Amino acid sequence: MRPSAVAKRRGAIYSDNMGQQDFIAVDWGTTNRRAYRLREGVVIDSMADGLGVTAVSPGGFEQEVAQLRARLGDMPMLLAGMVGSNRGWVDAGYAATPATLEQIAAAMVTPMEGVRIIPGISHVADGRGDVMRGEEVQLLGAMCAGLAPRDALLCQPGTHCKWAWMTDGAIARFVTAMTGEMFALLKNHALIGQEMTGDVSPGDAFADGVRDGARGDVLASLFGVRPASLLGLRARADAASYVSGLLIGADCAAHAAGERVHLLADPTLGAFYASAIAQLGGLAVRIDSQAAFIAGATRLWETMT
Amino acid sequence: MRPSAVAKRRGAIYSDNMGQQDFIAVDWGTTNRRAYRLREGVVIDSMADGLGVTAVSPGGFEQEVAQLRARLGDMPMLLAGMVGSNRGWVDAGYAATPATLEQIAAAMVTPMEGVRIIPGISHVADGRGDVMRGEEVQLLGAMCAGLAPRDALLCQPGTHCKWAWMTDGAIARFVTAMTGEMFALLKNHALIGQEMTGDVSPGDAFADGVRDGARGDVLASLFGVRPASLLGLRARADAASYVSGLLIGADCAAHAAGERVHLLADPTLGAFYASAIAQLGGLAVRIDSQAAFIAGATRLWETMT
Structure with missing residues (x-):
């Protein structure tokens, strides 16, 4: 489905009275998920629960999407995180470094009409490889929002700590x-x-x-x-x-x-x-x-x- | 019990016909043990089993010693390893680095007549500490036997890998x-x-x-x-x-x-x-x-x- 097709269908299908620009963004991880209803960069509504991808049965994602829409509004969705892995809904693959926001947008996959899943990012250099899935939205978003410069070292501590070197707004390389x-x-x-x-x-x-x-x-x-x-x-x-x-x-x-x-x-x-x-x-x-x-x-x- | 007292008693108590110089050396670790009947540096008999110190009930060590003697001969015993820890028979403490064989011999403890337990070794430098218990017999023995020079780096790989720097025949420092x-x-x-x-x-x-x-x-x-x-x-x-x-x-x-x-x-x-x-x-x-x-x-x- 090309972007133009999505835009066309969105107008037709999601013409509820909550505003045509709204969409739902979901950070859908292994053990939990967080969903936001967004309008022009502002959070209109949000929710979080423990229904990570390991808690959803194979084939159960369409129903989960319906329930998220019942909660936040019947509108198109953008999914990031492990939902796009081979343990999730569909494997959305990886975009290679250096990766820009535009490249990621162009490489999304469509598991069902009105739902897009963001690919992960892979980095290979000197025979060593690394992957991320979900963290890229924060990394690129920090730059879009002016929270970090376009050339910077970003760090996301946690169970698996990501270090990402950004060059001219792209994720140039990273290590976990x-x-x-x-x-x-x-x-x-x-x-x-x-x-x-x-x-x-x-x-x-x-x-x-x-x-x-x-x-x-x-x-x-x-x-x-x-x-x-x-x-x-x-x-x-x-x-x-x-x-x-x-x-x-x-x-x-x-x-x-x-x-x-x-x-x-x-x-x-x-x-x-x-x-x-x-x-x-x-x-x-x-x-x-x-x-x-x-x-x-x-x-x-x-x-x- | 001073060495002279041991020598005296040994003559009296362990005068079996297997040779007065014989003794039993036991490498008694956490999960297993290995015992040797030795005569002038030669193995006369040996045995090994899974009765490490965690398999012996508190108060059960005298009985274990009796059974080792029933198997290998009624003679004095030298015990090394975790048997001398606070989880073993008695806590034999630690000799500090630099530690020679003579210092260790002088610091042994006597849990019962005819049985000696070797202390461990501790190393403290720059506010950092390390300990060993049992490995010191191999380290010092390698030098005594001419298997390694008196100034050398020795390594004992395993669950906890020991690196020991020997200086003039003493364990000068080590790290695990x-x-x-x-x-x-x-x-x-x-x-x-x-x-x-x-x-x-x-x-x-x-x-x-x-x-x-x-x-x-x-x-x-x-x-x-x-x-x-x-x-x-x-x-x-x-x-x-x-x-x-x-x-x-x-x-x-x-x-x-x-x-x-x-x-x-x-x-x-x-x-x-x-x-x-x-x-x-x-x-x-x-x-x-x-x-x-x-x-x-x-x-x-x-x-x-």
Whole structure:
């Protein structure tokens, strides 16, 4: 379906009285989803729930779309995230780096009339590859909305932390680190998990972790958590903060030492990354990630129609 | 109990007809144990089973000692390993680095008449600490037996890989990396574990892992395992070999790049470490770890009596 065809059908099918420019943008991830009814870049209505793609049975997506429309209005939809993976509704493939918003808009797929799914992005260099699916809307949106310059390093901390180098408004290259997943693995399954029962908080233990993480010997620093308790070098209650600092420090040192980093993160995780970036001689600029998503989805919609 | 008292009692109590110089040396770890009846540095008899310290109930060690003696002969015993930890029979504490064989012999504890437990070793420098318990017998034994020079870097790969720098026959400093444990964590609990179903074998994927491990961005290289399969950059069957190379490469690059390393390891794991060490410009010298343990235990026994 070409953009012109979508525009034509949209006029015919979605002529409810809520405004012809409205559409629904959905950030549909593995374990949850967030949907916005948007009008000219403004959120008219929104909802979020735990119906990520793993909670939807194969063949169940059309019904989920109908329910989202029943909740937010009967209008065209733009879907981003794992809904476009081989574990989601349809595999929307990947656009290769360098990737612009226009290229992504042109590569969308149409699983049913009135619904578009955004492709992911792949990056291959020197025989190494990486992929993203969903994060690209925030990254490109941050730039469209003027929240970050067109040449910048952006970071999206989380289970899998994305670092993206933007050049002239395109996603030029990116790399993903399993920082958050590693913390959970260690806490839940490693021998040192027994030590990691305290809360993660900013402070000396976190900063010590960042320093050690930047030294580049993470496997040994992780083993050192238990001896530090045994030998009375660190309070056991500080172990989780130290490990968090260690992993975030290793992540930031490998990708952003001394750099200006535009952070797309929730306030808590964003504060930890900002602290590590500053400790390693860089500067973190916090960006509202929801505002970036809204801007990216709106620009994709405008580009497409 | 002072050594002189032990010698005296040994004469009185252990005067069986198997030779007065015999003793039993036990490498008693967390999940298994190995016991040797030794006479002047030669193995007269031996046994191994799964009765590590976690399989022995508190208060059950005297009975276990009686059963080992029923099997190998009624003679004095020297115990090394986790049996001397706070999870074992008694906590034998730690001797600080630099640690010689004589210092360890002098710091043994006596949980019951005719039984000595070797202390562990602790190393603290620049506010960071590490511990070992059991490995010190092999390390010092390798030197006693002339299997390694008195100034050398020794490596004991495994769940927790030990790197020990020996100076003039003493353990001067050491560091432990959770290399083997990390591989198991990833295979059994990480998202990339789904990719790690193939056998670990030497070859291109292992070597690629070593190269990437030495680059010092392990958290990103680990995430890259799934994209490599998705994008057709590496056969899925090679993922486990790549991850093994990545972790061993990171371990060797951090501790032994370009160095001559004396390896105390089983043949399989020793071959992987030797390959990584060579790839990173070093040279691995393989040592028989059982011979090192026997030599260390024998010299400790001679020093004590």
